[in-house]
Amino acid sequence: MLLLLVTASCAVIGSSAGVRNEEICYGSYMSFPTRYVPVLFRGQLYFTPNDGGPRKLLMDNGESKDPRLIFPRGRGLLLQDLRDSDSGTYSGFDERTKNEDNIMALRVLDCSEKKTKTFGETYTLDVSRRAEYLEFTPLHTSQTTVLWSRSNSEASEGGRGGMTSRGWEIVCLSPADRGHYNFRKKDNSLLSRIRLSVQESFKDYHAYVNGRLLIEDSCFEGVLWTVTFSMMGAQESEMLIKAGRVLNNEWISPSFKMRIWVLNNGIDLNPVRDTDAGTYTFSDPQGNLAHVATLVVYPESGYVYAAIAGGIVLAVIICCCCVRKCCCKKASKRDESAPVAVYYHDPDQPAYTSSTAPPAPDYSHQPVNSPAYSQPAATSVGPSDQPAGPGYPAAPPPAYSYQPVNPSQPEVSAPGGPGATPAPSLGSDYLTSDPDTTFELKGLTLPSAPPLGSDSEMCYGIQDFQPCILHLYIPWTGVLHSE
Template identity: 50%
Template structure:
């Protein structure tokens, strides 16, 4: 009674501490904790697979209910673990309440080896190995023995015969992909290998209107070839067991030729881009071919010549533009050069001077000037904006002269026409007063309409 109480207490304490997680490699053995071994534990031990299988009892009252459980005093061992042994252990004392206590995970501790279609595979057989079993990837639930050391008849049925302690498989296909397990006579796993066979891959860059040759995976001529055009997802059967499909003959009308060692397409068209797959009569993928069709490009020297021509054209254009710009700027500078401002014409009126116009052909004039009394005033008689009216009478204004001799023998400035625009950039009108001792009044307006300077000797009465 005391022993049962201690057992229940230990199990309950262990379950309250949480589930124990364990990991074991495929083909290995798992030893249960001491708390679940007789005589400490004499209850019911259950196992529930993780793949959705039903719960089953594996040990009851210290006796094993599964042949792979080895029970002894103080030890319970679960042997030769497989994928189906991945799951959870639970216990029950009264047959009603069940507690999960152990979670067991089976790891695929395997040496993975990859080979291409048609290659060969060789592997040394361990000395302690008694037989070799094979599980294909296509059917993991179908395990068969390929070799048995004590049964030569089994070796004749195997895919890969063992000779002189060496496994050799020639001409691999996807059918040879799977797990190879070497075991002892007591079924203990010695070595585990995963062999994966893949189809070969090739790529061809074809040119429009050129010839394309696609080589077969091997010398066999009975391939079934499918084509998945570029941009599509559904494959089309091009060749069936070495014969061209009639439905595809329109696409490759008189452009495809089946040879013993491959397929020839001539001339190539842009619609030939896509993925070709070669399969043997058993449906194994032997080869995948990617075809990319491009248009023929020009030779390299053509691109070089075009590039050089573009460079020279750019340089020539730059030189022309620069030359034109230089000409335009030079012309603008000549047109915009400042001209010598013409001084306002000075007119002199003398009562002894004839009323007719007097012209001088040169700056050095013989016309003489006799000084008179200074002017009394140069102010206009009215404040109107029109031409100023002078009080002195008998004022004679000489007509505009191209050149007039300046007083004192000085050279006269170029004369301006009375009809010129007074609002132009020429100097404003000036009135020179001779012999005037007091400052003159400013003009009524800066917008005076007179542009010339008038001088009269008759105003010299002061």
Template identity: 45%
Template sequence: MTHTHPHTHTHTHALTELDCNTKGNYFADMLLLLYVTTVSCVLFGGSSAEFFEKRMCYGRTLRLPFSFTPPLFNGQLYFTPKKGGSRKLVMDKDEAKDPRLRISIGSVELTDLTERDEGTFSVSVGDAMPYDVIKLEIVECAYKMYRNYGKSYSYTVPRQTEFVEFTPLHREDLPRVLWNRTDPQANKGSRWQMKGSIWEIKSVNQADSGYYNFRKKDNTLLSRKRLTVKENNRHYYTNMNERLLIQNPTFVATWTVTFTPAGEVENNTLMEAGNLVTDDRRIQIMPKGIEINPVNITDSGTFEFRDQQGHLAQIVIVEVEDEPPPSVLHPYVYIAIIGGIIFAVVVCCCCVKKCCCKNSSSKRHESAPETAAAPAVYYHAPKAATKRRHLMGNGMPLFPTGQLRLERGERGAMTCRKHRRSELNPRPLHQGLSLFIWACALEG
């Protein structure tokens, strides 16, 4: 029979309890070691692979990689501006230091990005030196609109728009609210109006150039527009000693006009606040603009019209020629002139021929009784001899003693008959010679 000492049981139980505690501490240490190893690999071992370069539109949201979100990441997040400035703390473990930073399990987001967020984000754990993980570039994605000075601009806003924010060009740090749904009458009577769902700006000028942000109640950007206002432009070509009227912009205002001669830099003020300030008597203020009469070659240059706030409303370029250019007709004009002359000649010839035929017909009717008493004599000689006999007789013209007349004989035959001068109206020889010779030749 074996006996066991009571102290032996007590010692064995103590050893068993010690082993269990040791085993539990071992697993806890292993988990801690695994966590530290994972974080160390993410932050230090994989630093080169965890560097990101991102380009984001204005107003969008930057989401950090999962490796830098709680509970896995338990360090600090810093930001260094691109345009210079000190590094600042953005997130400490799971605590946000920027009001736009939203932190949740497995997610870290920086909302409503602006130009001020362009720079580098870095992280660190404990007392380790921070190292860069994200390089952020802000890209302007606004829809661009252009208007001329004095025109109107309108835009249909999104439904959820609660306020309209304006930021002037090149002055990103000066945003201001132009309209708020909670106080829609605040800008009543101004050039900025919200009519239903239409945002309208009347008579725009360069001060209206900038960015218009349409945001929700929680400041989320719904839409972004960029408006650029440009001056109006005119160009005049004129000659010396002529009258020139330079028109004002197409709306009523009090203008200040300056003139810069061509090839020079310094300008001269011609009109200030609507009043003429130049001693040049050729220049006068007219209801629709400025008149220069007469124009000189020195009037070539640039005229600028500005309103009382100094906004550029219109640029006018004037070019003066020394002498008027020679008038050059188009080739088609010459063709038309020549064609007209030819047509006129043809018409005149036809009229002359028609008149001659009418005169011959009337003469034939007047001599009809006498012809009946003395029958016409027909010549039946050969054609060649007939032609010669009709044209010439013994080397002498036949017309001094009589004239030939073309008559119609039997069966419509045409004959050339010699008549006494008393039978015909007296006619100068040179006027009828060609016509009768042609007629007798045809008959032969």
């Protein structure tokens, strides 16, 4: 019995002693030992997959049974364009010896370029000039689809995306786009390989109690989503929408009845309650998770409306202040540009206004006969030491004097030429008896005119200004005399 066990063990060790363990990248090739060249080997070559599939005959009596198993001159027996399904054990059976030997154990590696994107993004694959066509194999499947062919643009078997000037472009990536994208040459050899992974997207949403929540996206269109809800802090989830339709009242919780609606590009929850805070997940018809929405619900508060009202009031106040400031600037400019005419008159008599101003004064000096007055007349042409009484003007400087006009006498120039100033005497009765006598001061722009009897010197003590001109208007004569 012991001898039988030792013999069996030696047979097993001897049969497995020549087994090679190979790890080769996807799309590459595997070479067999020289003794399995069709000229030398007349037996059968078998393949047993690792996934438990049926045994497959690759070569029989030097004839290949698989188009990928070739015998190029000078290179031996090759199995090209390796795929995931080629992982397994290869063995040969010799008809002459009736012995079956395990040749090698192959493991096909995924050496592709890995890309990771998020749901809803746009991804573009660069297309080489040597690429003849593009094929797509979804993850965890062996079904391959031709997406694009250079020689025949209509040879596409479907799929998402399209060729642009930048390359093969896929808009709104979804979990269904996960898989391998292989570019191949004309001889069907692999040029490049990309493994694309699409992960779910995350987004936070905020809403108020009795408000409205819209979870929508342009990439949601055309997909029958399944939506589940997990309350904040809870482990269990509740299905609200299945394959694009809201569940019946028997299946949905009472808290969501008549409040959730399916849109073309998302869902609508109205009105929002405080118990709606939590996580909403969106899965495609294949069960792949695509989008996770986290909702935070705030209590309804009057402070929100108060803040809005306060903002409106503040905006109105600012606008009013701006308008007022602008108007004040315009009014100030008008006041500065317009001169102010000041008229001096008897305090007991009305003064002429700007609309009834007398005509332009005649600066000629006219001697007149003075009527009799009850008081002595002021005849001095120099500065007087006696202060002016009530109702009388202050003493003028030496260059000017008061000249009454007699309408009965013609205008005669004063002796000494135009520059001379006669000094007639005027009685106080004459100045006070005429109710229409008016004194007008021109040449200065002043804000206000004090009474003639005041102690203010007005323009007599002001330097660097033009001389003041005092006009005496006698209404019954129609003559205005100026000094």
